[in-house]
Amino acid sequence: MNLEQSVLGVDIGGSSIKFCLLDSGEIVSNERVEYSNGKEPPAIVQMIHEQCRKWSFDGSIGIGFPGKIAKNTIVDAPNLGKAWNGYNLIEDFTRRKVGIINDADAAALAMAQQVEGWEGKDILCLTLGTGIGSAWLKQGELLAGTEYGRTVHPELGCTLEQWASVRTMNDQKLAIDEWALRLCTILNFLSSKYNPDLFLLSGGITEDAHAWLSTVQDNVAIPVLVSEHGEFTGSVGAAKLVLV
Numbered sequence: 001m002n003l004e005q006s007v008l009g010v011d012i013g014g015s016s017i018k019f020c021l022l023d024s025g026e027i028v029s030n031e032r033v034e035y036s037n038g039k040e041p042p043a044i045v046q047m048i049h050e051q052c053r054k055w056s057f058d059g060s061i062g063i064g065f066p067g068k069i070a071k072n073t074i075v076d077a078p079n080l081g082k083a084w085n086g087y088n089l090i091e092d093f094t095r096r097k098v099g100i101i102n103d104a105d106a107a108a109l110a111m112a113q114q115v116e117g118w119e120g121k122d123i124l125c126l127t128l129g130t131g132i133g134s135a136w137l138k139q140g141e142l143l144a145g146t147e148y149g150r151t152v153h154p155e156l157g158c159t160l161e162q163w164a165s166v167r168t169m170n171d172q173k174l175a176i177d178e179w180a181l182r183l184c185t186i187l188n189f190l191s192s193k194y195n196p197d198l199f200l201l202s203g204g205i206t207e208d209a210h211a212w213l214s215t216v217q218d219n220v221a222i223p224v225l226v227s228e229h230g231e232f233t234g235s236v237g238a239a240k241l242v243l244v
Contacts (some may be wrong), residue, residue, distance in 0.1 A: 009239025014130025020235035051204035062241035064106030104133025110237030124196035241242035
């Protein structure tokens with residue numbers, strides 16, 4: 001492995017962390033690690049250090065985080081707990097080059113080039129998981145920090161992620177077709193409100209897209225595509241954040 005061109009992507013999620021090691025821009029290893037000691041900062045920092053030791057990795061790290069980020073500091077993390085509010089995760093990795101970005105923004109970085117002509121399109125990227133993250137690829141530029149999953153739907157009386165996140169599907173024991181129709185509801189709402197050219201979806205649920213994607217595509221007027229990187233989309237994008 002070329003240590004000068006290898007980077008580690010870390011996607012911190014609501015239920016697990018996905019790690020992806022890129023060498024010269026190519027994926028050489030990936031792994032999902034479930035939480036076992038809680039989700040507070042010391043536990044997650046320890047998990048990252050342990051993965052670095054496991055892969056004998058001592059290079060740059062890109063981190064995708066499920067919350068608002070301002071000047072490398074975490075503003076909030078609704079799916080991880082209040083202990084993260086105001087936390088500077090980069091300070092825990094002082095010997096390395098580290099970048100941090102919202103997890104949905106990281107996913108958008110990973111998915112951008114899979115759409116032909118993406119530089120001339122307005123693409124709304126959504127990450128489906130414990131919550132629903134969002135990011136724009138507008139005319140070839142990443143527009144970060146949208147957090148549309150927290151938007152309250154005017155008719156449903158709840159946020160978009162409360163209506164159609166994967167956690168909601170699991171908590172309410174929704175059938176996959178029922179969940180897919182809920183997803184259509186929020187995609188149509190976002191399409192009407194923001195007029196994207198297409199949707200790009202990521203998250204672990206996209207690895208089972210054969211079970212639900214046709215339902216979504218039949219009920220949403222604009223194209224709906226899923227990530228080529230499956231559940232590791234966020235970690236691939238996080239790695240690209242620090243790729244030289």
